[in-house]
Amino acid sequence: MSVSLVSPLFGSPAMEAIWSDRATIAAMLAFEAALAEAEAGTDVIPAAAVPAIAAACRAGDLDAALLAEAAATAGNTAIPLVKMLTAKVAGHDGESARWVHFGATSQDVMDTGLVLQLREAFKLIEADLDRAMAAAAALAKAHRDTPMAGRTWLQQALPITFGLKMAGTLDALMRHRERLAEARPRILALQFGGAAGTLASLGDKGPAVARLLAALLDLSLPDTPWHGQRDRILEAASLMAGLVATAAKVARDTALMMQTEVGEVFEPAAPGRGGSSTMPHKRNPALSATILGAAGLAPQLLAAIAAGGSGEHERFAGGWQAEWLALPDLARLTGGVMARLAELLEGLEVRPGRMAANLAATGGLLMAEAVQMALAPTLGRLVAHDRIEAACRTAVGEGRALLDVLAGDDAITRHVSRERLAELLDPAGYLGAAGVFVDRVLARYEAR
Numbered sequence: 001m002s003v004s005l006v007s008p009l010f011g012s013p014a015m016e017a018i019w020s021d022r023a024t025i026a027a028m029l030a031f032e033a034a035l036a037e038a039e040a041g042t043d044v045i046p047a048a049a050v051p052a053i054a055a056a057c058r059a060g061d062l063d064a065a066l067l068a069e070a071a072a073t074a075g076n077t078a079i080p081l082v083k084m085l086t087a088k089v090a091g092h093d094g095e096s097a098r099w100v101h102f103g104a105t106s107q108d109v110m111d112t113g114l115v116l117q118l119r120e121a122f123k124l125i126e127a128d129l130d131r132a133m134a135a136a137a138a139l140a141k142a143h144r145d146t147p148m149a150g151r152t153w154l155q156q157a158l159p160i161t162f163g164l165k166m167a168g169t170l171d172a173l174m175r176h177r178e179r180l181a182e183a184r185p186r187i188l189a190l191q192f193g194g195a196a197g198t199l200a201s202l203g204d205k206g207p208a209v210a211r212l213l214a215a216l217l218d219l220s221l222p223d224t225p226w227h228g229q230r231d232r233i234l235e236a237a238s239l240m241a242g243l244v245a246t247a248a249k250v251a252r253d254t255a256l257m258m259q260t261e262v263g264e265v266f267e268p269a270a271p272g273r274g275g276s277s278t279m280p281h282k283r284n285p286a287l288s289a290t291i292l293g294a295a296g297l298a299p300q301l302l303a304a305i306a307a308g309g310s311g312e313h314e315r316f317a318g319g320w321q322a323e324w325l326a327l328p329d330l331a332r333l334t335g336g337v338m339a340r341l342a343e344l345l346e347g348l349e350v351r352p353g354r355m356a357a358n359l360a361a362t363g364g365l366l367m368a369e370a371v372q373m374a375l376a377p378t379l380g381r382l383v384a385h386d387r388i389e390a391a392c393r394t395a396v397g398e399g400r401a402l403l404d405v406l407a408g409d410d411a412i413t414r415h416v417s418r419e420r421l422a423e424l425l426d427p428a429g430y431l432g433a434a435g436v437f438v439d440r441v442l443a444r445y446e447a448r
Contacts, residue, residue, distance in 0.1 A: 193225025268347025
């Protein structure tokens with residue numbers, strides 16, 4: 001997702017900064033500086049070479065435009081970056097320039113730089129994920145016992161609570177948070193293998209250099225270089241795509257509940273948000289629409305990364321290169337989605353009155369199962385089902401309340417009084433274990 005008019009709509013300034021050209025160059029230079037320090041610390045290169053290399057890496061003033069132009073010829077960004085860095089070091093210290101990028105290969109620089117950027121991206125994602133979780137928890141607690149229509153196949157099914165809906169969201173978000181924490185050591189791992197993954201150019205010092213390099217960059221040390229195994233990148237992409245999918249579920253439900261005829265919730269209002277260029281009365285689900293737009297792209301980016309994992313031998317031709325485009329764009333989208341999800345949940349307006357009105361819209365049909373289950377022990381489940389189903393058809397066909405139809409059926413009132421039927425048709429009395437489920441999720445959230 002290149003920086004454009006729509007970048008602020010689908011991304012976030014902080015995430016854009018992480019994947020900017022400047023940040024990408026800085027991540028690769030961080031690898032080069034740490035490599036020199038690790039090799040000096042293991043007596044591979046002279047310690048005297050480190051200050052000049054580190055100083056050149058810290059300056060971070062390599063020309064991004066020239067680097068991009070050279071990359072088009074070289075085939076990747078690392079080759080021209082190393083040439084430019086070497087020339088820069090040589091301008092101050094010709095002897096130290098001999099030791100730039102010693103024993104490493106382009107993929108070491110680029111993959112480890114990518115991991116360093118992913119680490120920063122995860123921090124942003126987790127911060128907004130924590131905000132979304134806190135907002136969902138507050139909504140679940142506040143509306144633990146607020147009845148609303150549960151819907152299956154877009155039709156009213158049985159009453160649930162809005163608290164249960166929000167607890168389900170919180171439950172999913174907590175699982176994502178746990179997955180991110182559990183996957184961090186696997187994903188945020190050093191890639192350092194040299195030309196073909198053996199570090200042969202460093203003799204018997206390769207493992208020691210790798211160990212120190214990982215420590216300097218605060219990355220985990222894998223058992224083998226992973227340049228030919230892209231599951232770490234795929235896992236990162238899958239985690240982000242999963243977050244987008246869960247956010248999209250919230251967004252779609254919100255947009256549906258915001259429909260004029262439903263009106264059960266509203267996105268947070270803000271000047272200029274959700275309006276229409278021609279219809280002053282409109283309050284559109286703008287945050288939800290942005291999340292859903294990103295959700296339409298995320299699976300395609302994930303698919304591109306997954307397809308690239310079946311590359312050839314020790315270094316791929318095509319699959320690895322596709323990651324350079326797909327993964328940053330997926331991270332940008334995920335960052336934007338999580339920021340908007342947090343904003344949506346933090347400011348969500350809930351309308352319990354509209355929820356109650358919608359529960360009553362069917363004239364009691366929503367509660368038919370409750371009456372059926374009350375009659376099942378005496379009539380048998382199937383007989384009770386057929387009797388209540390016939391009553392529902394009568395109520396719909398004659399435009400009558402289900403209570404009146406049921407109360408006029410001697411076969412039913414022989415076992416259940418009208419007063420009891422009225423109790424059975426009250427949505428608040430047929431919420432099952434909704435409150436228990438909400439309490440379980442909130443207890444786990446609070447225990448975190």
